Amino acid sequence: MPELPEVETVKRTLNELITGKTIQKVSVHLPRIVQHPEDPGLFAAMLESRTFRSVERRGKFLRLLTDDLVLVSHLRMEGRYGLYASDEPVEKHTHVIFHFTDGTELRYKDVRQFGTMHLFALGEEFTRAPLHKLGLEPLDEQTFTLEVFRRLLSGRTTKIKPLLLNQEVVVGIGNIYVDESLFTAGIHPEREASSLKPAEVKRLHQAIVETLSSAVAAGGSSVKSYVNGQGEMGMFQQELKVYGRKGLPCERCGTPIIRTVVGGRGTHTCPKCQKDKSRA
Template identity: 50%
Template structure:
């Protein structure tokens, strides 16, 4: 699934390519991608003549700011946007096409068809329910240590499960959770309310740093991810534990292990971050 760095990279690419363009018409080939109360037909009609002023991001959501509408898009597992000349053959898995007035198409492709589009009146874009429920962005100015400590103190869930929770901090997915916990030297199965103040501060700083570094690198390409410009991310070369099962820990040389936390494959160093055995016996794993 594209995580915050990948979605931010897509946002930047879209702004380079389509900001300022006007939508001439829209084709929807998979109606379920358009969320109620809008029908596919109304979605297509409302966007005719709308100009794309800019694209914003909140967590893993892209927000297209138009003349009268905010169009919210979530890429889910494998969604992606491409920009091509109008009239070029459609690639497989093309489900929504925005025909632009300059004879280009903004096309949305999605192998699994999980992506979604929603429309909100531009003056009510802050009222979009899923975005209202998101936690803070993982930045120094928005991700408060005090607030983070307070939230951790109220749950016994495994710390990895907690930082994957978009209500706690927005945009952190599986890759960056593993990398942040490794950087902070915290076991992914440790109950959140057992972290001391020093560990909580280290983890907050690790999340902020890992996400910022990944954004700078254009995200992480593990399988299929490419940005809107057709470029792969580069952060995979900087990964320390994710996908490194049985490879030597870059910090201590101990082989990296893989387990499952919160139903997600989880990579960690059993020496730097401690054994999971104590938490398997004493506490929930998410």
């Protein structure tokens, strides 16, 4: 599933591709992609003659803004957008097409068919599902401060990895970047959040920000099928220290990376660099 860096990259490329384009009509070939309104015909009619003004991100969700409406889109496992000329063949698994007045089309393709689209009046989206319960944005310097992060962990007996994956706590980090951040901070994924010492909290806060920032700069991680809105792969997978490296030597100490399951998610750690001090 695309995580924050990948969705941020898609957001940036879509801004380059569709800002200022006016929708002539919308074709919905898989109605269940459209979650709100329930009638996909109404969804299409509401967007006719609207112009995309910008594309924003909230957590792992895209927000495609017109003057008075906002399309909230979640890519789920393999959803992707691409801009095409109207005379180009439509690929299999293309479920929604935004036909523009300039002869181009924004096409949404989703092999797994798990993606969703919600259309709201601009501003309403923050009071309704799926955005209304989302937590802190980890790349927002104004809200994701060390002090706020420290308070967020205080008193919580939840294991640190599942807590960081909870989108109602912190948004967008995802499995790849939780593993990478915990490794960088030298923290075992099964530590209780409240057991972290002040220095560890500071290291983890910094590791989250630096890991996500580096991943955004690299265009995300193309671990599976992810590409951005221009069909380009991310490159951060070349910088991964633990994720997907089971059995390979840790770049710090040479100990083989291990894979376990924490909170139902595959988890990669270095058993030497990330000792579980709560079990010592």
